[in-house]
Amino acid sequence: MRYFTVISILVFSLCFFRVTNAQTNISVTVKDSLTEYPFICVKENILSDSLNTMALFYEKLKILKSDTDTVRKVVNILHLGDSHIQAGFLSGQMMSRFQSDFGNAGRGLIVPLKLIKSNEPRDYAIRSTASWFGCRCVDRKNYPCPGLGGMAVATRDTSFFFDIATLSKTDSCNAFCSVTVFHHPRTSPLSVVSQKKGVNYYPTRWPFASRIELDTLVCNLHLKGQSMFGDTSIYYAMSLENRNSGILYHSSGINGSCYSHYVEAGQVLNQTAALTPDLIILSLGTNEAFGKCDQKDIYDQIDRVVSMLRDIHPGAVFLLTTPPECHRRVRRKGKKKYYYTYVTNTKVEKVAETIRRYAVGKGLACWDLFSISGGRGSAKSWVKYQLSARDRIHFNIKGYELQGNLLYDAIIKGYNDYVGK
Structure with a gap:
């Protein structure tokens, strides 16, 4: 009788653990549409986070997902960037999926x-x-x-x-x-x-x-x-x-902005104190690839922004993203007149490498959109599959929403691994 009771308790405990774990786990929904884009490296769509810094953020998501208390709980995300973020399509897709899975605050x-x-x-x-x-x-x-x-x-x-x-x-x-x-x-x-x-x-x-x-x-x-x-x-x-309890997704982007602009306008960063972010996502780098800054200057500007934000938000987790490849418009001389064409902006790859190197050196999480979106030569594919805007620097709604889905899936893969341990 005692043996039967012990076995029953063990079986009940195991079932309870599985049910509880299933409730806090969120399966990754990789959009079926990704099969239409063979140039996207889906297998590489994970966060690089050697020091497991995202664990603090994942724990807050886990508590938010599994909590049945009536006391309001909010997880704050701050996404800073350039024109890719100002448009609101990429960050809007992120907000929609986060709030669908964890609640809308x-x-x-x-x-x-x-x-x-x-x-x-x-x-x-x-x-x-x-x-x-x-x-x-x-x-x-x-x-x-x-x-x-x-x-x-x-x-x-x-x-x-x-x-x-x-x-x-x-x-x-x-x-x-x-x-x-x-x-x-x-x-x-x-x-x-x-x-x-x-x-x-x-x-x-x-x-x-x-x-x-x-x-x-x-x-x-x-x-x-x-x-x-x-x-x-x-x-x-x-x-x-x-x-309500849930996710507050604050996104802020300014057309043409670089890391250096956020350094120079220090009040912009200082006032983020009122948002108390748990996760800070930095999506910059495209405009640096059109400027004259070298890799050392860009590295230093990234460090200044991150350092300023760390002083303001000592408990926040940081996630850096790299820019995708794009084109630049150039003027060429023809037989009779000048004409314009598009060529790959090779500086984007160097900027992406600098961001990756900074993240690794400082122990920060990084999402390498440059590589995930296809890497070198991929800008042509985004144009071919009608995901780019006319200027071949930006993207249309479909392209930005695709990037938002990729970033969300990368974050949630890490979350699933964390709660599954």
């Missing part, structure tokens, strides 16, 4: 890029009838000084309005009930116009951020701002949350 960071006539991701809108001027971290002028999001918008109007909304291709929107507004410390906080009741205003521990809390979930909000004594009002970005 909100839209996260939104940046008023259209107010300075730049492009925004398609899943939100920030509109205003005020007269705005601004500055990006890549601009030579330095007023207003760029902040979180890599830019700043400013107005001298004494009274002005913002309309913010989350957008969706479906009938449902990414609703929110908490808005953190990032602004110059001397700029007055915004107030809600569309609702009189169920609205609360709170300061934060950071002088450049204020918070608005609503009693109900909304898809759009009408905000009013006022300047004091005719001062210039300066805003950087907003963060939208829904008070």
